[in-house]
Amino acid sequence: MSGCTRRAFGGLAGALCLACVPGFAAERRSAPRVVVIGGGPGGATLARYLAVAGKALNITLIEPKKRYTTCFSSNLYLAGLRSFDSLTHGYEALSDRYGIHVIHDRAVAIDPAAKTIRLIGGAIVPYDRLVVAPGIAFREGAIAGYDEAAAEIMPHAWMAGAQTKLLRRQLEAMPDGGTFMLAAPANPFRCPPGPYERASLVAAYFKQHKPRSKILILDAKDDFFEQDLFQDAWNRHYPGMIEWLPAQFIGAIEAVDVRQRSIKTATQVFKADIVNLIPPQMAASLAQQAGLADNSGWCPIDSVTFESTLQRDIHLVGDAIIAGDMPKSAFAANSQAKACAFAIAGALTGADSPQQFLFNTCFTVLAPDDAVSDAISFRNVGGKISIEEILFSKLDDSAATRAQGMRESNGWYDAFTRDIFG
């Protein structure tokens, strides 16, 4: 790589050799190189806060997509309450205003011994510290018959983008009086209130456009997050429309039949016009391949520095990690990313590492004028991130409070995405 020059490689420089890339000037070459893989809420937040906290660092963000669509608030798009464009964000601010070197490519392998990353085209990227924010993958074979091809008929829409649009098209095409069936996975999974918010917002869409339609939720669990708030809202806003079937009634979800649009559980077969199957999950494949995940399929970390307990000098944040009591949410990923950025800046530049402050809030929309929230603070107790305090919206909140919750939910999205993408 030493013979590599900008003149020789021209426009391919970014894919071939970091030292050749504009912005990687010679005077910065001695600065510690921090590479972040994954430009979702965890990775993008981390890169941005690291750029502010560790000004002497050389920061690279590797993310295949040029535009990122947020999973959070994508249920609002399904209901027609948000545009798809409003969910989509670029990396220009991170690159232009924060000096982060953004490479739009896919990292396919990590060599922890050589401290290098291999990109899909074969280029090698060296690092001094690596942060991996890979997100989730679906567990292959967990539900017989459900694979990538099946997801084109029975969308999961659990990684926002084309899948989200597909599900919206199916909702638009479904006749009034049809059935929408959602299969929710066992814990842990990305966004604990997400499946139930989705049912609520699909119901909001049906109520307005297809009022004779039904929603069936097949659950791999016997209870779910904020269950009382959801079921109260379903009774008030959508009486008789949503039926929730817990695992104890239907047995495990075993297989799908794409042609029949049906799901087979241990006890019954359920058919519907639309099947939205949210599969069981684990840390994304890069984390598995790089030896960052344990037998659970998730990645163990040090609860203070977020450094992998399996590989040195590699940190992890976001949905892929085992973070004690923290849920797999974008908010948690954003909070972990800040703590991790301050820890790395402290280690590499001697900057002051503050007391860790971990937090989660979910704004959950139950109907167009009815949103609830929860707030959780966390504290490290004996090496485990544990809940310090947790508060939820109340069942007897006034309508005005819930309507205010909806305005706050929109305000949060605006502030939160600025906090992530700059």
Added chain:
Amino acid sequence: MTVATRRIPGIALVAVLVCLAAQPCAAATDAQGAQLAAACASCHRLDGRDSGIPPVIGLDEVRIVKSLWAYRSGQRAGPIMHVVAAALSPEQIAAVAHYLAGQRPAPVQR
């Protein structure tokens, strides 16, 4: 200063207030305040604009401190802000209030 206040939490608030008068101490407090304000930025825009959640920068420092204490005690309603304020030490409340009060709205971006 940071070390001193961590070791003597009982007098932390006084120490921080005294510290504000001295430049090196103020710098340390500001660094702590900036890092604490990172938590605010998950919900509040730190450029001073309001898109559904009230802005928190450029307000009177004493007013921010009083608000955080009111949320913390439950005197002021708000589950999210109660959880946030309760997680902060008196020293951290002072530091984040000082930092936020000192921030000015960003110019309008083109």
